[in-house]
Every structure is written in structure tokens, then in C-alpha cells.
Amino acid sequence: MTTAFDTAARPAAVPGDTLVLAGRPLRDHAVLEETSRYAEDVWVLTPAWLRADQKTLRLDFTLVPPALVDVAKPLFLALLAQDTPPGELPLAIDSIRTYFGCARRFLWWVHGRDRTLRELDGEDLDDYHREITALRLSGGATRCNRRAVRMFWAYRNVLPDHLGQDPLRRSLWQAWARVHRRAGGENLTDRIPEQVVAPLLSWAMRWVDDFADDVLAARAERDRHRGPAARGP
Structure with a gap:
């Protein structure tokens, strides 16, 4: 069945001065106007990394095939803005950086075939899946690569070029998912926000x-007064 989502008009070009972290909370003392803009080759994500450790995160689009940068950028802008389509969950900043590596791998593979994303058929998607599983990555790394590919279908309403079909409807992709189900005991609870912790x-x-000395002294005083009761009435 064709939906309005499937037949949406070609997305409008994103202005080059768009602030890519505009939808994210920033570190103390970070100034939004000084953060990365859409037209830049490298997007620095560090201002939106709210954990205490000073981790440097960035998306370097010079590492993406030049012909496919205009496909990668709107995808990762949508991820940063948490503009998620139905069925997709928002990603933390460090997860977006991880998926960037997986998406970059796929885009180089597409570039090697001298095809557009829309020109890839089901057999092409199966070939890439076989290539990924042949690397014998961990289950988590394989899931990352699989999901990165599917993003080029799930986020198709913001992409100038996108996959023509959902990879998860391919029998090969479904078979892998059945065999490699997530462990039932895995903790899927969201991370407690930094602002709370x-x-x-x-x-x-x-x-x-600051308070330990006073607390311990008060406890000792209490214990002294609660000494053994005198015998007799």
C-alpha cells in the first residue's frame, strides 16, 4: 500500500548555516551559535556530550564518498534533531557517532558498485548483508551495521536518495534476526540522564x-547515651 510518507516530495535543501546541534542540550558554557553548521565538512558533537568525561566526538564527512555526502548529511541532521520516523527511536550522541562509522562503511560499498541507493535491489542488500556477517563481528556490531543500512529506508522522507525497499523484509535479513535474538535478560532501561545523576x-x-565528621560524631554521641540500661527499676 502506498502512503503519503512514501510519495512525499523531494525534501528541500538544508540551509548551509543550519546549526546541527540546535535540538540538543549543550554543556555548560557552550554557545550554540559557535557550534557546527550544516555546510561544514566536520560536525563537532562534543558540546552536546553531557557526561563528565571530556570525550571528543565528531562526524567527519570528508571520510564519506564525495558523491554521497549529500545523502549522509541530511540523515545525520535528522538523527541529531531527533526527528525520528515511526518505529525509530532517538539516539544518544555517542550512538550517533557509532552509527556514522557503520553508515560510512555502507556508503563506500554503494560507491564501489557505482550505483545510487535507489538503484540497489534486494539482491544487492543481501550481498551486503553477507559481506557484513562474513566479517564475524560481535552481535552488537552486526546489529549496528544492519540498522545503519535500514536508516536509508526509514528516513527516506528527508533524503534526496534512499533505498527503494525495507531491508528487514528480505528473508535473509529476517533469518539472521531470528537466529541472533537479543538475550532476554539484557538491561534495556534507558540511561539515567546526566541532569539527574x-x-x-x-x-x-x-x-x-563535608558532613561525614559531624555525622559520625553525632552517631557516637547517640550510642553513648544509648549505652546499657542500669539494672533494676
């Missing part, structure tokens, strides 16, 4: 560093 940790450290 940081104040809790700060107060915990205050109890250890």
Missing part, C-alpha cells in the same frame, strides 16, 4: 567530604 552525585560527595 549529576546533582545526586554532587550531594553524595558532600555527605562524604
